[in-house]
Amino acid sequence: MLAECALCQGREAEAFALMDECVDQLATAGYSAEREEAITWRGELHLWLGQYGAALADLGPGMASGFPYALIWGGAAHLLIGDHDRALALLDRAVQAVPGDAEAYVWRGEVYERLAHLDRAVADFDRALAMTGMAVWPCVGRALANARIGDAAATIADFTALPERVRALFEWKTGTRVDGDPRVAVDVLLKMREAARGLRRSEHYLEVLWMKRG
DSSP, X not given: OHHHHHHHTTOHHHHXXXXXXXXXXXXXXXXXXXXHHHHHHHHXXXXXXXXXXXXXXXXXXXXXXXXXXXXXXXXXXXXXXXXXHHHHHHHHHHHHHOTTOHHHHHHHHHXXXXXXXXXXXXXXXXHHHHHOSOOHHHHHHHHHHHHHHTOHHXXXXXXXXXXXXXXXXXXXXXTOOOTTOHHHHHHHHHHHHHHHTTOOOOOXXXXXXXXXXX
C-alpha cells in the first residue's frame, strides 16, 4: 500500500524500492508463497505504468502457479502487447478461479472486443458493471463494444453514465464536445484507454495515475 501511495504521488523509484524491499524481506523470512504474491503486485505497478515487458517478467511465476491476480494482470499485459489469444486463455482461467472479480471481466471484455466477439464483450462488461458501483471501465468498454455493433444510443448512454469530471477532462484533451455524437464519443473513450495504459481499477485515489491535464 505504501508503494501504491508513492506511485500515486509521482515517486516511481520509491514505489519500486518499497516493493523490492518487501520481496527481499519475505525471501529472508522464508515466506515463499507471500514473496510470489509480492512479486505479482509489483508486476501490477509495472502494468499500470505501461511497462508491459517488466510486468510480464514479474507476473510469470504467478501465472505458472495459477495465482488469480497474476492471471488477470498477465492477461491484461498480453492483450496490450497484442497477444490476444494468450490473453484470452489467461483471462478464461482467471474468471474460473475468481468469478466474483470485476476486473477480470473488464479485461476479458476488452479481449473479446479486440477479437470482434462483440456480444461476448458486452456480456462481460455487463457482469463487471453488476459487481461494482465504480462504473468507469465497464462503461468505457461497453460503450466501445456497442459502437462497433452500431448501437449509437447505447454508446451515448454509457458515455453519459461516466463521472462528469472524467468526461469533461477527456473532451478537453481531445478538443471536442460529444453532444450526443457516438463517433466523437469513441474518440474520447479511446483517449481514456490510452491514458490509462494497463490500469482498469476505478478507485478514485488511482485517478491521479491517468487523469492528468498535461
